[in-house]
Amino acid sequence: MPKEYSPFTPGVPVSAEFFQGRSREVARLRHLAAAAAARGRVQTAFLAGERGIGKSSLAAFVRLAAERDHRVLGVHTFLGGVSTLEEMARRVFDRLLKESIGKTWQSKVREFFGQHVRQVGLFGINVEFGAPETDLRRMVHDFAPALRNLMARLQEEQAGLLLVFDDINGLAVSVEFANWLKSLVDEIGTTPEPLPLCLVLVGLEERRQSLVSLQPSLARVFEIIEIQTWTDAETRGFFQDSFAKVAAPVDERALDIFSKFAGGLPVLAHEIGDAALKRDSDGRIDESDALNGVADAAEIVGRKLLEPRVFQAIRSARYRKILRRVVTPPFDLRFRRADLIRGLAADERKVLDNFLSRMKGLDVIRPDPDGGPGAYRFGNHLHYLSFRLEAERARKTRDV
Ligand SMILES: Nc1ncnc2c1ncn2[C@@H]1O[C@H](COP(=O)(O)OP(=O)(O)O)[C@@H](O)[C@H]1O
């Protein structure tokens, strides 16, 4: 049945209305933003977690809360693909400019940017921050004084500034960025004039480690906030609340299936929920809607979220049989070759080592040092759980 409205938003940060769980992480980040505003001192956090776990959503949620409750101006900038400090500064200031549109303090931000504001678009209704390279370099260098100047202009309206640098994958491997960050924090710490800045970097834990290896003294700078998968209760809560928005009651059996296959990973919960809602025809989400949703989501997740090379690899019929074993209890994210091989048929055994080295090469699995020789673990939940979806889809359609 075609549905005109779905509460599920796969692929975009969730709206505050549907935000589920994370109360501890929200409280810690809010506290940092409020502390920066109250004390005029810089606070720096690294929000770490796997792909699809909800980092951007958490940052967006905290930003709204900080704006509402702490008079903090929040600027959430996506820096995916950015590798230079100049481009970073351009994007952050452009975001700030766009954020100011329609606010009472819009003209103050315009004055702050001076001649660097450009009218763009068909009727000149959009604005863009456009500064030449030399000015951008200046702004990178004088980042803290520039922010102090901004906050001085906005002191009647804003008590603090929350800058979220999201998806810093490109920057995290740049030694210039690591050094810039260190000097920014040092500069703010040693200058008597206050700067009520809370800076939140968002990325994979590997990115944080990369920054620290490039600039070891950053290790002490970040407060680390690491997001984990939802608990079972949070996952169930998410499905119940979301389906309640479209007045669709959910059977207990359906909830079991959703919770099992979403595995606490929000991005999968949205895909599965969305697919199940599309399959439903009587306004009641039952076991069959849930199973159909899981099978449909397997297809979607495979194409949309898996790296093309991983997706390709698991199309092989023999690999898929092995996959099915790997994701079936007693194994979870970890497994041992010796235990796995016992459950395999002769032809599957023959390709097992190929399979393992292929998956290692794609960084889907990694040797697990805690488990000794022949022990492996999945690098993230997304791979493990999407293989579970695929195994279920194959079982259901007898496609193995
Ligand atoms: N706390 C949450 N409540 C509900 N949905 C969430 C939550 N966190 C993330 N999501 C959803 O999960 C998906 C991935 O979230 P996102 O914030 O983009 O993750 P990340 O930035 O870690 O890759 C999005 O569709 C988002 O709507």
Ligand SMILES: [Mg+2]
């Ligand atoms: Mg994100």
